[in-house]
Amino acid sequence: MTEHPSSELLTGFLLGRLAPPEQRLVFFHLLHGCPRCREEMAPLVEAMFRPGRGEVPPDTDPEDYDGPIGRVFARILGWKDDRDREEADRKVADLLGGVRAGVLPKSGGFWTLGLCERLLERSWSLRHDDPKQMLQLAGLATEAADRLEPERYGMQVAFDLRARAWGEYANACRVSDDLVQAERAIGRALELRKQGSGSELLRARLAELTAGILSHQRHFPGAFQALDLAYTIHKRHGDPQSAARVLVQRGIYTGRSGDPEQGIQILARALREIGEDGDAKLRFLVLHNILLFRVEQGEFRVASRQLFDMRPLYVRHAGEVDLVKLRGIEGKIAAGLSEWDRAERAFRQVREEFEVRGQIYHSAVMGLELAAIWLRQGRTEEVRLLVLEMLEVFRSRYVARESIAALLLLRDALERDRATLELVAMVASVLEQHAPEGVL
Secondary structure, three states: OOOOOOHHHHHHHHHOOOOHHHHHHHHHHHHOOOHHHHHHHHHHHHHHHOOOOOOOOOOOOHHHHHHHHHHHHHHHHOOOOHHHHHHHHHHHHHHHHHHHHOOOOOOHHHOOHHHHHHHHHHHHHOOOOOHHHHHHHHHHHHHHHHOOOHHHHOHHHHHHHHHHHHHHHHHHHHHOOOHHHHHHHHHHHHHHHOOOOOOHHHHHHHHHHHHHHHHHOOOHHHHHHHHHHHHHHHHHOOOHHHHHHHHHHHHHHHHHOOOHHHHHHHHHHHHHHHOOOOOHHHHHHHHHHHHHHHHHOOOHHHHHHHHHHHHHHHHHHOOHHHHHHHHHHHHHHHHHOOOHHHHHHHHHHHHHHHHHOOOHHHHHHHHHHHHHHHHHOOOHHHHHHHHHHHHHHHHHOOOOHHHHHHHHHHHHHHHOOOOOHHHHHHHHHHHHHOOOOOOO
C-alpha cells in the first residue's frame, strides 16, 4: 500500500472489522513504521486498549465536566454579579421547600439571573443520577427565567436566558420520558431565542437539544442537519471540545438510526478530535456507546472483553443511572452467551431500578428482554401479563404510536399462542428505537 490508509480503514483495522485483504494491506503498511498513521491511531488505541490506565482519579468538583457549557453561557449573557451567585444556593433550598409546601416566592427581587444559572447547573449535574430532581430544578429554572426583571439585566439577556432555560427543561423532560412536554418546551425555547441577542452559541446549544428530540421522532435527517449546524458554530468559535461533543451525538444517533457500524466509525473520529488530553468523561461516553453498538451487533464476547477493560472507567465516571444501564448491558451480554439465569437476574434488577426512578419507558424496554427469557422457558402467561401492564402505562403516558402498535401486535400473538422470540426481538427493537435518551 503506497498511499496512507483512510481514517475509516485505520479504525476498522483496530475494531477488527476489515475483510482479510484490507486487513493485510493495513497491517503491512503499519509494519513499515508509518509515523503519520501511528499518530492518527494513537488516541483510539489508548482509549480502546488501555481505557482504565493512566488516568488519575480527579480531585475536582464533578460538575467541572459541565464547565464548558456554563462558560459558554457566561459569555453569551455577559453578566456577572457575585452577590447574586452567593445567594443562589440559599435560594435553591428555599425554593425546594416552597415547592413542597405549594408556595413560590412572589417578590420580583428573589428571581435573579444567578438563581436561574444555579438551578440550571444543579439540574444538569443530576442527569445521570436523579432524573426526577433534574426535571424539578429545570422547571424552577424556567420559572426564574420568566420572572427576571428585564430592566435590571436588559431585554436581550433576559430572553437569551429564558430560551436557554426552556431548552434545558425540554432536555430534562426527555430524560424523564415526558416526550410531549419536551416537544412543547423546545418549541418555546426556539421562539424565545428570536427575541434575544441572536447569539450563535445559544443557537448551537438549542440545535443540539432539538436534534435529540428529532432523533427520538426518527427524523434523523433533520437531527443530523441540526447537529451539523451546531458543529460548524463551535468550530467557528474555536471550541474543539464542544465540537467533539456534537460529533459524539452524531455517532450515537447514527447508530440508533439503524447503522451501528457507521455509528462506531463516527465515534472513533470523535475520539481523535477529543484527543488524549481532552475531556476524560466524554471519552468514556464514546467508549460506552461503542460497547452498546457491539452488543447490538451481537459481538458478545468482544463486548464482554471491552466491558472488563472499562470497569475502572465506570467506577470513575458513571453516574447512578449509567450504572443501572451498565447492569442492563451485562444482562444482554449474558443472554447473548446463553447464560439465562444471570441475564434474568440482571434484567429484573434493572427494570425495578428504572421503575423506582420513574423512567417507565426504559423499564419497559428492559421488560421485553425479560420477556424473551420467559418465552424460552414457556412462561407465556407471565409474558402476557407483562405486555398488558406495559400497554396500560404507555397509553397513559402518550408514548409514540409505533411503540404501542408493536406491543399490541405482541399481545395479539400471545393471546393466539403464536408469540415467537423473533417477534419479541422485533418489538424490543421498535421500543429501543423510540426510547428517549438524555443529551450530552
